[in-house]
Amino acid sequence: MIIKQISVFVENRSGRLAEITSIIAEAGCSIRALSIADTTNFGILRLIVDDSKKAEDALRTNGLAVSITNVINVRIEDKPGGLSKVLKMMSEQGIAVEYMYAFISKCENEAQVVMRIEDLNRADELLTKAGY
Amino acid sequence: MYWQKELETMPRKKLEELQLERLKCLIQYCIDNVPYYNAKLSKAGITADKIKTLSDIQYIPYTAKDDIRETYPFGLFAVPMKQIVRIHASSGTTGKPTVVGYTKNDLNNWSDLVARIVVAAGARDDDIAQISFGYGLFTGALGLHYGLERIGAAIVPISSGNTEKQIMIMKDFGTTVLVSTPSYAMYMSEVAADMGIHKSEMKLRLGLFGSEGCTDEMRAKIEENMGIFFTDNYGMSELMGPGVAGECTVRCGLHFAEDHFYPEIINSSTLEVKDRGEEGELVITTLTKEGIPMLRYRTKDITRIQYDECRCGRTHARMEKIKGRSDDMLKIKGVNVFPSQIESVIMTMPDSISPNYQIVLTTHNYMDDIEIKVELIDASLLESYGELEKLQQQIRHKLHTILGLDCKVTLLEPKSIERFVGKAKRVIDQRKK
Numbered sequence: 001m002i003i004k005q006i007s008v009f010v011e012n013r014s015g016r017l018a019e020i021t022s023i024i025a026e027a028g029c030s031i032r033a034l035s036i037a038d039t040t041n042f043g044i045l046r047l048i049v050d051d052s053k054k055a056e057d058a059l060r061t062n063g064l065a066v067s068i069t070n071v072i073n074v075r076i077e078d079k080p081g082g083l084s085k086v087l088k089m090m091s092e093q094g095i096a097v098e099y100m101y102a103f104i105s106k107c108e109n110e111a112q113v114v115m116r117i118e119d120l121n122r123a124d125e126l127l128t129k130a131g132y
Numbered sequence: 133m134y135w136q137k138e139l140e141t142m143p144r145k146k147l148e149e150l151q152l153e154r155l156k157c158l159i160q161y162c163i164d165n166v167p168y169y170n171a172k173l174s175k176a177g178i179t180a181d182k183i184k185t186l187s188d189i190q191y192i193p194y195t196a197k198d199d200i201r202e203t204y205p206f207g208l209f210a211v212p213m214k215q216i217v218r219i220h221a222s223s224g225t226t227g228k229p230t231v232v233g234y235t236k237n238d239l240n241n242w243s244d245l246v247a248r249i250v251v252a253a254g255a256r257d258d259d260i261a262q263i264s265f266g267y268g269l270f271t272g273a274l275g276l277h278y279g280l281e282r283i284g285a286a287i288v289p290i291s292s293g294n295t296e297k298q299i300m301i302m303k304d305f306g307t308t309v310l311v312s313t314p315s316y317a318m319y320m321s322e323v324a325a326d327m328g329i330h331k332s333e334m335k336l337r338l339g340l341f342g343s344e345g346c347t348d349e350m351r352a353k354i355e356e357n358m359g360i361f362f363t364d365n366y367g368m369s370e371l372m373g374p375g376v377a378g379e380c381t382v383r384c385g386l387h388f389a390e391d392h393f394y395p396e397i398i399n400s401s402t403l404e405v406k407d408r409g410e411e412g413e414l415v416i417t418t419l420t421k422e423g424i425p426m427l428r429y430r431t432k433d434i435t436r437i438q439y440d441e442c443r444c445g446r447t448h449a450r451m452e453k454i455k456g457r458s459d460d461m462l463k464i465k466g467v468n469v470f471p472s473q474i475e476s477v478i479m480t481m482p483d484s485i486s487p488n489y490q491i492v493l494t495t496h497n498y499m500d501d502i503e504i505k506v507e508l509i510d511a512s513l514l515e516s517y518g519e520l521e522k523l524q525q526q527i528r529h530k531l532h533t534i535l536g537l538d539c540k541v542t543l544l545e546p547k548s549i550e551r552f553v554g555k556a557k558r559v560i561d562q563r564k565k
Contacts, residue, residue: 007514011545039521041542044514063547067511098516116515 002124003073004052005114008045009065012038017045020064024049027058033114035101046101048073048114071116072123074132078104078111086113089130095123135251135283136244139391140446144439147447148186151394154419155189156180162425165210168203169427189394189417190405194428200230200370208424209233216423221269222369229269232369233423239278241420242372245389246279249378252387252444253363254338255309257284262302264312264320265343266292266554271373272343276311279375285309292316292553295323306335314346314354314362315556318487321357322551331359340365342374344555345454347472349479353487364453370429371416377451382443385450392420395449396428397437400458411436413458414451432458462559464493464500467537471558474504477530484510484523488549493561500563503540504531507549 010016017036024031024047033048049055052068059066076082083102090097100115117123134140142150160180162169172193173179182188200208205228209216217236221229234242255261261280265273267289280287288305290298292312298320301307310317317339324331336358342365346354351362365378366386376393377386388395397412398405406412414431434455441447456470463469471491478489486507494501506527513519524541531539550557 007511009508009511009514009520009543009545011548037517039517042520042544044517044520063545065508065511065514065546067514069515 001073002070002120003048003114005069005071005116006047006049006052006056006059007067007069008047008059010036010043010045012041012043020045020059023058023062023064024055027051027054029055029058033101033103033112035099035114046114069116070120071114072120072127074113074115074127075105075107076111076113076132078109082111083113086127086132090123090126093122093126095119095126133251133254133256134446135248140248140252140387140448142391142447144447147390150391151419152183152186154391155186155394155417156183158417158419158425158427159183159192161210162427166208166425168199168207169425186394187405189396189428192417192428194403194415194430195426196430197230197370197432200232201228204228205231206233210425211235211422219269220271220274220369220373230370232271235422238372238421238423241392242275242375243278243282245372245375245392246275247282248279248389249365249375249387250276250279250285250309250340251283252378252380252446253340253365254361254381255280255283255285255340259285259308259338260288260305260335261285261309261311261340262288262290262298262305262307264290264292264298264310264316264553270343271367271369273311275367275373275375276340280309280311295320295553296327299324299327299329302336303329303333308335309338309340310336310358310360311340313344313552313555314341314350315344315551316553317341317354317358317360318350319551319553321354322547325357331357334359336360339363342366345456345460345472347476347479348453349476350487353479353482366451366454368431371418371426371431372421376416380442380444380446384442385438385452387442387446387448387450388437390448392418394419395437395451397435398430400432408439409436411455414454434458460559462491462493462561464502464537467535469502469535469537473534474531475558477527477534478504478506480530481523481527484508484513485527485543486546486549488551489558490549491559493559493563495563501540502537503542505542505544505549507546508543509546 029049036045098116102113105112215235216233218234221231267273339360339362355362363379367374367376377388394417396415400413414433418426435451437451439449490505492503527541
């Protein structure tokens with residue numbers, strides 16, 4: 001399933017993440033998944049929220065550099081080999097993953113993966129066909 | 133358009149005769165009225181009749197900011213307080229301010245001199261001029277105020293700060309002329325955009341900018357953001373205030389008011405006068421000032437002077453835009469750097485980073501470190517770390533090409549660098565002295 005992901009530029013200073021997440025909280029949005037990595041002086045915070053438009057507006061109003069991207073959300077089986085099965089299938093079709101992050105789903109025996117893929121529509125088609 | 137056509141277009145030969153005559157009077161005036169100058173001149177063996185030609189000015193000792201400080205507050209005043217009608221002081225941030233006094237004649241001349249530069253820049257009596265310089269001891273605001281009033285423009289003396297109100301008034305009053313520092317103009321355009329006000333809703337047409345340097349790139353950006361014709365003017369309180377020199381609409385240099393100020397270019401190290409057209413430190417002698425005359429005042433500003441006639445018809449010499457103040461020059465790892473060079477690099481990437489920046493100097497292992505902080509505005513680069521790192525590398529490479537120095541480049545969030553309503557302070561020097 002194709003969903004919206006929010007990317008936020010974050011300066012590497014203490015307390016900044018707390019400030020940014022509180023902007024999202026005040027907008028009344030709930031964070032479903034997130035990932036952040038950092039270099040020496042900045043990071044890119046990637047977020048999946050329940051209302052991405054609302055969160056995006058709130059972040060922009062607060063002067064942050066924000067961008068929205070389409071990503072793929074895949075539900076996989078929460079058992080050994082669940083992820084590798086999906087990745088193998090994609091790799092056989094020549095679809096490369098730029099980055100991804102995973103989290104455990106609320107549903108039992110299920111995990112979810114968010115993937116950023118260049119050829120998004122083809123990947124979505126492939127995954128849907130394969131029953132994901 | 134001219135304000136005092138006969139004086140502004142005077143043939144050079146006549147102008148130089150006038151300068152020589154005024155210079156001789158000035159020497160006598162200083163000997164008679166300022167003990168500090170009297171002592172310096174007599175030590176150098178200078179009397180008024182020793183001055184036969186204008187080039188004899190080179191025998192007169194220089195005056196520096198320290199001379200004014202040494203005689204703080206009124207030691208260089210040439211008239212009793214009874215004749216002084218206004219006192220201003222420099223915006224100097226270190227030590228005691230440099231204090232200057234004006235007689236009635238000085239104020240009258242000053243108004244005319246500012247009237248000259250604003251008319252040369254294109255201001256008219258039907259203009260509404262918003263003065264967004266800070267009013268006070270600083271000469272910028274009151275100088276432009278009296279000059280614009282003299283030509284009959286309607287003055288809005290709003291002073292600096294309270295930027296949203298500035299924008300509201302600019303829009304509601306239909307302000308046509310803006311007076312401010314370039315960095316404040318840039319900030320105002322940013323705030324206007326945040327308020328959702330487009331330049332087409334404004335009537336701004338002319339900017340009279342001064343009191344700090346500005347690169348060509350920054351100038352172009354302000355013109356684009358505000359839909360304004362940018363003109364630069366020059367002055368300093370020690371000499372009078374604004375009105376010493378200003379750009380005409382041809383914009384190929386700032387015309388001095390040579391009948392009131394005699395400019396020279398010197399070599400700052402050897403103190404020798406340079407040939408016409410060469411670059412060096414600007415030195416100015418005030419030819420008519422009564423309150424506090426200046427003999428060969430060292431401005432510390434680096435420029436070059438052209439003497440050929442301008443297309444506007446003015447015969448008075450023009451100086452190039454100030455390249456930098458010798459005081460502003462940074463020595464980093466032994467390399468001379470002007471902040472304006474860094475600014476010119478930053479302005480070449482308007483889509484990726486904002487025009488606001490900060491230069492931070494530190495000492496690390498007894499060596500200088502230079503860090504340039506810039507604000508990211510292009511959110512599309514957030515797709516990958518690689519893109520952001522590429523941008524950092526690109527800025528670093530450009531800086532290296534211009535400065536010959538490896539700078540650390542730090543990306544910051546938008547609008548995280550301090551904005552200024554007066555002169556911008558871009559350099560933070562934390563090096564151990």
